Structures are given as structure tokens and as C-alpha cells.
Amino acid sequence: MLKLDDISVRYGATxxxxxxxxxxxxxxxxxxxGANGAGKSTTLRAISGLEPLSTGSIRFDGHDIGGAMPAQIIERGIAHCPEGRRVFPQLSVRENLEMGAYRRIDRQRVRSDMERMFDRFPRLRERSGQAAGTLSGGEQQMLAIARALMARPRLAMFDEPSLGLAPNIVQMIFELILEVRREGTTVLLVEQNAYAALGMCDRAYLLENGRIVTSGSAADMLANETIRKSYLGG
Incomplete structure (x- = not known):
């Protein structure tokens, strides 16, 4: 579905x-x-069209999207739930969800999907008229996930969804991501909690200093002694 081939992203000389x-x-x-600064979030931003490529190509369903605008990439079927949630703080919960579907023209299905999001996230229904900036961190993460799903993506990318959340909320967020996958959406996940991420995924890539140093099935990565010592607490 998605193929990144020899891509580089440059920030000035870096x-x-x-x-x-x-x-x-x-x-x-x-x-x-991978560790902070390894290039994980940059990779997702490149896929979303938020960072230009210095080298290489990105193909989705066989189509080159490496130079596409973010709105075009959303229309192709890729949604990005960014690090730090990035909700629109002055807009209500409902308005944030509407922004997730802003490129869709099937307004009746948009309304139906919003009801599905409220069924999936009852706390968002309770706060539908509330400014997103007044929500708790966990509620904002639910909103960010729901907003991404409002685009009806075929590929959903989640960037550090557990960052800064209480353990019980983290577990709920991971269960939601697994549910999204079970419902047929392909998932690309960036996650600081390597042990949890490897427990959820089919395959993984380990990045260090902007490069992939190893990859493999979740089972292989969990059994890798170097990964266990460096990222899984031994």
C-alpha cells in the first residue's frame, strides 16, 4: 500500500x-x-506532505505522492494524527471533527460518521459544544484520533499517541488503535513505548539518527538482544 524508497528529509544542513x-x-x-530525534515524526510528516523530500520517492497504491500537497494526500486516503494532538483549541469538539472531514463532499455520511465517533468516544459527545482547548490531555487525544478518522482514511498514521497520558488512558488509546485496525484501516504508528508498540504491531522498523538500523516482525524485534537492552529495559 505504502512504499518509501530511499527518502531523505533535510533541515538546512541537518x-x-x-x-x-x-x-x-x-x-x-x-x-x-527509536529514541527522540531519531527521525520517526519526520518520516510521518514527509508522508503527509508537510516536509519536502531531498531524495527518494513515496508511493501510495502505486501513485507517486512525494510532491503532493497535504490536502491531496488526505484525499488519496492517508490521515495523520500528529504528535502533541494539535487540536484547534478555540473550536468546539464538534467543529474539530468537522475539520477532519473538510475535504469530503458526502455531507450526509459525514454526519453519520460524526455520530459513530460520538458512539466510540462518549466523552466527546458529552463535550461536543465545549472548546477543544479546555479538554483534558486524554480527551484531546481522543479528539485528535476521531478527527483523523473523520477523513475515512485507508491508512491512518498515529504519532506518539500515548505521550504525556496517564497509564489507564494510554491503555484505552492503544485499544482504540487496535480496533481501528480490526475494522480494516491500515495503521502506521510512531510510539515512544517500544514494548507496547511491538506488542501491537505486525512489523517494526528501528530508527537511529535518521537511519533504519534494523527491521523485522514484532516477534523478531522483541527477541533482538540489542533492542531489548536499549529500548525494552533489558
């Missing part, structure tokens, strides 16, 4: 991502793990 290649097959849950 390489954020250095010639990496990644594949995501339809129906998979694939995760990118």
Missing part, C-alpha cells in the same frame, strides 16, 4: 531522515520505534 526505505502492506499495523 539530515532529519537519511535515505530510508519502508513498506506498509494493506491491513498491517507497522510501527516505527
Amino acid at each position: 539530515l532529519g531522515v537519511d535515505r530510508i526505505s519502508i513498506e506498509v502492506r494493506e491491513g498491517e499495523l507497522v510501527t516505527l520505534i
